[in-house]
Structure formats: structure tokens, C-alpha cells
Amino acid sequence: MSAVVIENLTKLYGDFKALNSLNLVVEEKEIFGFLGPNGSGKSTTINCILGLIRPNAGRIEVCGIDVERKPLEVKKICGYMPERYGLYENLTAMQNLKYFAEFYGGISKDWLYELLELVGLSAVADKKVAEFSRGMKQRLALAQALINDPQVLFLDEPTNGLDPQGIADFRRIIKELQKKGKTIFFSSHILTEVKEVCKTIGIIHRGRLVKSGKISELVNKTKIVLQTEPEISKETLEKFGKVSYEETTKSFLLEVEKDCRLELSKFLVENRFLVKELHLKEPSLEEVYFSLVGGPNEDLLPR
Ligand SMILES: Nc1ncnc2c1ncn2[C@@H]1O[C@H](COP(=O)(O)OP(=O)(O)O)[C@@H](O)[C@H]1O
Numbered sequence: 304m305s306a307v308v309i310e311n312l313t314k315l316y317g318d319f320k321a322l323n324s325l326n327l328v329v330e331e332k333e334i335f336g337f338l339g340p341n342g343s344g345k346s347t348t349i350n351c352i353l354g355l356i357r358p359n360a361g362r363i364e365v366c367g368i369d370v371e372r373k374p375l376e377v378k379k380i381c382g383y384m385p386e387r388y389g390l391y392e393n394l395t396a397m398q399n400l401k402y403f404a405e406f407y408g409g410i411s412k413d414w415l416y417e418l419l420e421l422v423g424l425s426a427v428a429d430k431k432v433a434e435f436s437r438g439m440k441q442r443l444a445l446a447q448a449l450i451n452d453p454q455v456l457f458l459d460e461p462t463n464g465l466d467p468q469g470i471a472d473f474r475r476i477i478k479e480l481q482k483k484g485k486t487i488f489f490s491s492h493i494l495t496e497v498k499e500v501c502k503t504i505g506i507i508h509r510g511r512l513v514k515s516g517k518i519s520e521l522v523n524k525t526k527i528v529l530q531t532e533p534e535i536s537k538e539t540l541e542k543f544g545k546v547s548y549e550e551t552t553k554s555f556l557l558e559v560e561k562d563c564r565l566e567l568s569k570f571l572v573e574n575r576f577l578v579k580e581l582h583l584k585e586p587s588l589e590e591v592y593f594s595l596v597g598g599p600n601e602d603l604l605p606r
């Protein structure tokens with residue numbers, strides 16, 4: 304069964320379409336990276352999945368449960384760490400968890416200790432949150448999202464503003480959670496963040512899912528780098544695929560559906576071209592991303 308299935312989700316704010324017939328499937332027990340620039344609709348999507356806001360159209364299922372018909376059942380199996388989580392600074396880590404546990408009821412103190420252990424905060428369980436670093440607060444917010452031992456965990460830009468150590472700690476914990484069988488839905492506008500932890504990603508742009516799949520499959524569109532003597536004409540090459548010319552290296556870049564180097568070299572030899580350079584080039588996720596959402600954009604660079 305899929306953990307999340309979204310069909311034709313549309314959400315309007317006034318007459319602005321924040322989500323425009325979005326389709327998305329997340330498989331169980333994955334760390335799914337939901338990637339998109341600021342304002343692309345990530346938080347809106349998460350809020351719709353959790354039943355926190357009502358979409359105008361579309362259907363959502365979490366672990367086979369319909370969100371519109373059974374919102375409470377969905378909430379029971381979901382954990383959520385919002386972009387702007389709320390912690391009580393003048394309470395200790397444990398007191399914060401106890402406070403949130405009361406909303407659920409029937410949650411033991413042992414379980415809360417276990418959660419603090421998991422996020423590496425058991426040694427500071429009785430310290431006030433006001434004394435915590437950003438990374439510690441983020442991990443406490445994660446523990447809070449895990450209070451009901453959810454099957455599916457939604458993390459909205461969880462590593463925003465963390466230093467490298469904080470990011471590394473966070474990654475280690477969510478990988479551990481995946482090993483425990485949880486599905487993790489991780490949203491971010493930072494490409495490198497998603498690339499490090501997720502095998503599968505979905506790219507959202509202007510309220511639509513523009514691409515999804517395994518990173519390894521998304522980046523395998525083949526390009527061939529070619530240089531000949533004498534220089535071949537662009538028009539001649541175009542019968543093999545989309546062609547661009549790189550001025551700096553004085554070589555052609557040929558975008559092809561599949562590796563056609565054999566055919567190409569045969570053609571070149573027959574037409575008396577000397578092959579100076581002929582090799583495959585694997586595109587990076589960055590190239591795939593920018594080709595979908597438009598040029599490198601400052602807010603995509605790691606902080
Ligand atoms: N409550 C709201 N009222 C009006 N517009 C909103 C509201 N929430 C979000 N938006 C707009 O919807 C778009 C998507 O927002 P959001 O889902 O927060 O994007 P992301 O999380 O990807 O940054 C943005 O253009 C944002 O300005």
C-alpha cells in the first residue's frame with residue numbers, strides 16, 4: 304500500500320491557485336523528499352494531507368484512509384513537525400513533551416524518555432528549552448511530532464536554519480526512523496538537503512508536481528559530448544537529438560533518448576569526420592531541477 308496518494312488536489316486562496324491539480328504518490332517506508340522553491344505549495348500540500356486546511360478539489364489518502372471522510376483516523380497515524388513549531392521556552396524538554404502528550408492521553412513517561420533518547424536529548428530532559436541551541440530545539444520538535452508513534456511523519460522544512468552538525472544529527476535520526484519502518488515526508492527548498500537523505504523525490508513548482516521518482520532515475524537522461532575534426536554542423540547532428548554548442552570547450556552537447564554512441568560514431572566515420580571527443584555525460588540533480596523550475600535561484604543554495 305502507498306503511504307500517501309494525492310489525486311488532482313487543488314487549493315485556492317481567494318482566486319490564487321496555490322495547488323493546481325497536484326498528483327503525488329509516496330510509497331511506504333521511504334524518506335520522500337518534497338522539493339520546491341519558496342511559495343511553490345509544499346506547506347499547503349502538507350496541511351491538506353493532515354486535514355488542517357480543506358482543499359477545493361481532489362482526493363487524499365494516507366495509508367488507505369480517506370482524509371476528507373476520516374480526518375481523525377488520519378491524524379492518529381500521522382506525526383507533524385510544522386515549519387514554525389511551537390515549544391514552551393520556560394518549560395523543560397520533558398515538560399514540553401508531557402504537555403503535548405496530554406492532548407493524546409494514555410502516553411507513558413517511559414515512552415517520552417525513549418523519544419528524548421532517540422533525538423539525543425535524554426541528558427538534558429530537565430533543562431529549560433530557553434537554554435537549547437537551534438538544533439536541540441528542532442530535535443525536541445521532532446520528538447514532539449513522534450509522541451503518538453505515527454506511521455507517517457511529515458517534516459516541513461525541518462533543517463531550516465541548522466548548522467552542519469545540526470543537519471547531520473537530524474539526518475541520522477530520520478534515517479533511524481526509516482529503519483523502524485516509518486514513512487517520512489520531508490519538505491525542503493534546499494536541493495542538497497533532499498539529495499543527501501532521500502532516494503525518492505517529488506518536485507513541486509507553482510502548485511503542480513512537475514517530476515517525481517527515484518533520484519537515480521531522474522538524472523539518467525543521457526547527454527553525449529562530441530567534438531569532431533572538421534567541426535560538424537549543428538543541423539547534421541540534430542537528426543540524433545537536441546543539440547547545443549559549448550563555446551568554452553568547443554564541443555557539442557547532444558541530448559538523446561538512449562545511448563546512441565555506436566550509431567553516431569559510425570555515421571561520423573562514414574562521413575569522414577575525425578572523432579576528437581565522444582563520451583556520455585550524466586546530468587546532476589541540480590540540472591534536472593533547474594530545467595524544471597527555471598534558473599539557479601539564490602534561495603536554493605544551501606545555507
Ligand atoms: N493563508 C494563505 N492565504 C493566501 N495565500 C497563501 C496562504 N498560504 C499560502 N499562500 C500562498 O500560496 C502559495 C504556496 O504557499 P506555501 O504552501 O506556503 O508554499 P511553500 O511551503 O512551498 O513555500 C504561496 O504563493 C503563498 O504566498
Ligand SMILES: [Mg+2]
Nearest residue numbers: 345346347386
Ligand atoms: Mg512552506
